[in-house]
Amino acid sequence: MKAKLLNMNKSTRSNLFTVGVIVIVYTVFQTMSTTGNMSNLLKNLLVAMCYYSIMAISLNLTVGILGQLSLGHAGFVCIGAFTSAFFSKIMVNTIDNTIIRFSLAILIGAITAGIFGVIIGVIVLRLSGDYLAIVTLAFGEIIKNVLNVIYIGYDSNGLAFSMEDTASLNLMEDGVVIIKGAQGISGTPRNANFTIAVILLILAYMIISNFINSRSGRAVMAIRDNRIAAESVGINITKYKILAFSLSAALAGVAGVLYSHNIATVQSTKFGYNMSIMILVYVVLGGMGNLRGSMIAAVILTVLPEYLRFLRDYRMLIYSIVLIAVMLYNWAPACIEWRKSHSLKDLIGTVVGKNRKEKKGA
Amino acid sequence: MEMLSVKNLGISFGGLHAVDSFSISIKKGELYGLIGPNGAGKTTVFNLLTGVYKPDMGQILLEGQNITGLSPIEINKAGMARTFQNIRLFDNLSVLDNVKVGLHNEIRYSTISGILRLPSYRKTEKRMNEEAYKVLEVLGLENEAKNLATNLPYGKQRKLEIARALATNPKMLLLDEPAAGMNPSETDELMEAITQLREIYGITILLIEHDMKLVAGICENIFVLNFGTKLANGAPSEVLNNPEVIKAYLGE
Numbered sequence: 001m002k003a004k005l006l007n008m009n010k011s012t013r014s015n016l017f018t019v020g021v022i023v024i025v026y027t028v029f030q031t032m033s034t035t036g037n038m039s040n041l042l043k044n045l046l047v048a049m050c051y052y053s054i055m056a057i058s059l060n061l062t063v064g065i066l067g068q069l070s071l072g073h074a075g076f077v078c079i080g081a082f083t084s085a086f087f088s089k090i091m092v093n094t095i096d097n098t099i100i101r102f103s104l105a106i107l108i109g110a111i112t113a114g115i116f117g118v119i120i121g122v123i124v125l126r127l128s129g130d131y132l133a134i135v136t137l138a139f140g141e142i143i144k145n146v147l148n149v150i151y152i153g154y155d156s157n158g159l160a161f162s163m164e165d166t167a168s169l170n171l172m173e174d175g176v177v178i179i180k181g182a183q184g185i186s187g188t189p190r191n192a193n194f195t196i197a198v199i200l201l202i203l204a205y206m207i208i209s210n211f212i213n214s215r216s217g218r219a220v221m222a223i224r225d226n227r228i229a230a231e232s233v234g235i236n237i238t239k240y241k242i243l244a245f246s247l248s249a250a251l252a253g254v255a256g257v258l259y260s261h262n263i264a265t266v267q268s269t270k271f272g273y274n275m276s277i278m279i280l281v282y283v284v285l286g287g288m289g290n291l292r293g294s295m296i297a298a299v300i301l302t303v304l305p306e307y308l309r310f311l312r313d314y315r316m317l318i319y320s321i322v323l324i325a326v327m328l329y330n331w332a333p334a335c336i337e338w339r340k341s342h343s344l345k346d347l348i349g350t351v352v353g354k355n356r357k358e359k360k361g362a
Numbered sequence: 363m364e365m366l367s368v369k370n371l372g373i374s375f376g377g378l379h380a381v382d383s384f385s386i387s388i389k390k391g392e393l394y395g396l397i398g399p400n401g402a403g404k405t406t407v408f409n410l411l412t413g414v415y416k417p418d419m420g421q422i423l424l425e426g427q428n429i430t431g432l433s434p435i436e437i438n439k440a441g442m443a444r445t446f447q448n449i450r451l452f453d454n455l456s457v458l459d460n461v462k463v464g465l466h467n468e469i470r471y472s473t474i475s476g477i478l479r480l481p482s483y484r485k486t487e488k489r490m491n492e493e494a495y496k497v498l499e500v501l502g503l504e505n506e507a508k509n510l511a512t513n514l515p516y517g518k519q520r521k522l523e524i525a526r527a528l529a530t531n532p533k534m535l536l537l538d539e540p541a542a543g544m545n546p547s548e549t550d551e552l553m554e555a556i557t558q559l560r561e562i563y564g565i566t567i568l569l570i571e572h573d574m575k576l577v578a579g580i581c582e583n584i585f586v587l588n589f590g591t592k593l594a595n596g597a598p599s600e601v602l603n604n605p606e607v608i609k610a611y612l613g614e
Binding site: 289 | 471
């Protein structure tokens with residue numbers, strides 16, 4: 001009975017700990033930024049850290065928990081970014097309340113990306129391993145390239161759509177072009193800020209973590225560990241694969257919403273396989289299935305290239321050498337040992353544990 | 363009352379008749395042994411019964427319900443659970459979670475209530491833990507609950523597979539060489555556990571085994587398979603003394 005209680009609390013405890021650390025980091029950064037102790041460089045990266053973290057933990061759901069290699073994650077980010085920016089631009093004069101409009105934009109980004117996750121998942125999840133990686137890569141590129149040639153505008157007659165150029169939209173004089181092909185969407189209201197981004201990161205983390213520690217999450221991990229055995233105990237393989245994949249896509253969509261509402265212009269070319277690989281690097285570096293690790297890796301690797309700018313031409317060279325070194329040594333036995341003995345969680349755990357014992361004694 | 367009734371089951375791979383007109387009838391609560399030399403088609407029979415392979419011909423009835431040609435998932439839901447010859451555990455999950463995966467269709471709550479941690483999540487998860495511990499206790503694994511499945515010693519991994527299969531609340535259990543690779547004392551423990559779970563759950567068991575001490579010790583009936591067809595069928599004492607069976611095992 002006692003053992004069960006401990007188990008129940010374990011995932012909740014771990015969630016609380018992670019959220020606590022995120023809030024502490026948030027408070028420190030926010031104080032630094034408002035009191036002017038932060039460089040402009042870092043200030044500009046605050047939201048980026050959050051959306052890259054969301055991308056990383058959402059991809060970790062596919063790669064680490066479902067055990068399927070996806071190289072098209074940026075495609076879902078792209079869908080989230082474009083649909084939500086499109087919505088915000090159309091509604092900017094209709095819905096005055098920023099909070100309501102942005103919340104709706106987030107929902108729309110997440111749901112559309114999630115729907116694409118289901119559609120693509122149904123098609124590609126029949127494959128696995130290298131084959132799946134190649135097909136997801138292709139889908140990511142397709143999404144990027146299709147959005148690269150789409151022109152959408154609206155006037156008093158309603159929406160106009162073209163895959164040629166702006167002129168072929170035949171807009172009236174009052175018409176506005178929203179998606180301009182390769183130029184993407186510009187002038188999206190910049191509703192994203194550090195606070196909202198952190199809240200969304202915490203929500204995304206809670207959703208994934210709670211999912212993993214639930215009945216459905218166990219089914220997903222069972223499929224990862226042994227598909228045949230999972231089938232033999234009556235687990236619907238297709239259902240849970242698609243569920244995990246589309247949840248991962250929907251959360252990538254949320255990251256996309258933050259992305260497009262943080263900068264002036266979104267262009268689909270930014271969401272190529274370079275971005276997908278980068279997200280995968282966060283996941284691999286942070287450890288497969290390790291959500292905290294993904295977030296830490298995303299934050300460090302977002303900041304690192306910016307701080308290496310003084311190296312000029314050698315920047316990316318040094319960056320990649322650092323990556324290789326971290327990959328080699330991060331999961332070395334000695335390093336794992338060191339992390340265990342210097343773990344922040346254990347430190348807090350021992351302090352709390354001592355208090356508990358003292359209370360019991362008293 | 364017949365639990366499992368199989369008639370003329372057969373499958374061929376290319377020109378090879380791996381299993382040919384296999385018929386068996388197992389009564390409710392009975393413990394049946396399926397033996398035969400290597401390559402006789404024993405595991406293929408299991409794969410046919412559990413839907414991993416679709417039979418070319420024949421019929422499988424589980425407590426009167428026709429389960430021929432259903433998927434492994436549907437067959438499990440119909441009440442048939444199995445273990446594997448080469449252990450297939452969820453290696454990176456804890457022992458407890460392995461059993462809880464087995465409870466997947468028995469005790470349910472929605473994905474949404476799992477993500478939002480609604481009261482139904484806590485309540486159901488608690489019940490799942492209790493049920494899982496019950497099953498683990500029958501197999502003497504309750505002290506391993508927190509360990510990863512992959513870190514268990516070999517004998518306990520085999521027992522965990524049985525526990526996971528039991529968690530799906532089956533009417534019938536298929537055990538594929540449960541004692542393979544076990545030392546004599548582990549085998550004794552296993553025999554005791556099997557006897558015990560029959561007492562508790564009243565479950566019908568069909569098991570493949572090479573350990574004749576185990577087969578003769580606990581099976582009520584034995585079916586001998588050779589080259590995909592029936593060689594003998596009956597009580598252990600008469601089957602194991604059958605000259606045909608001895609010939610098949612040891613040669614002339």
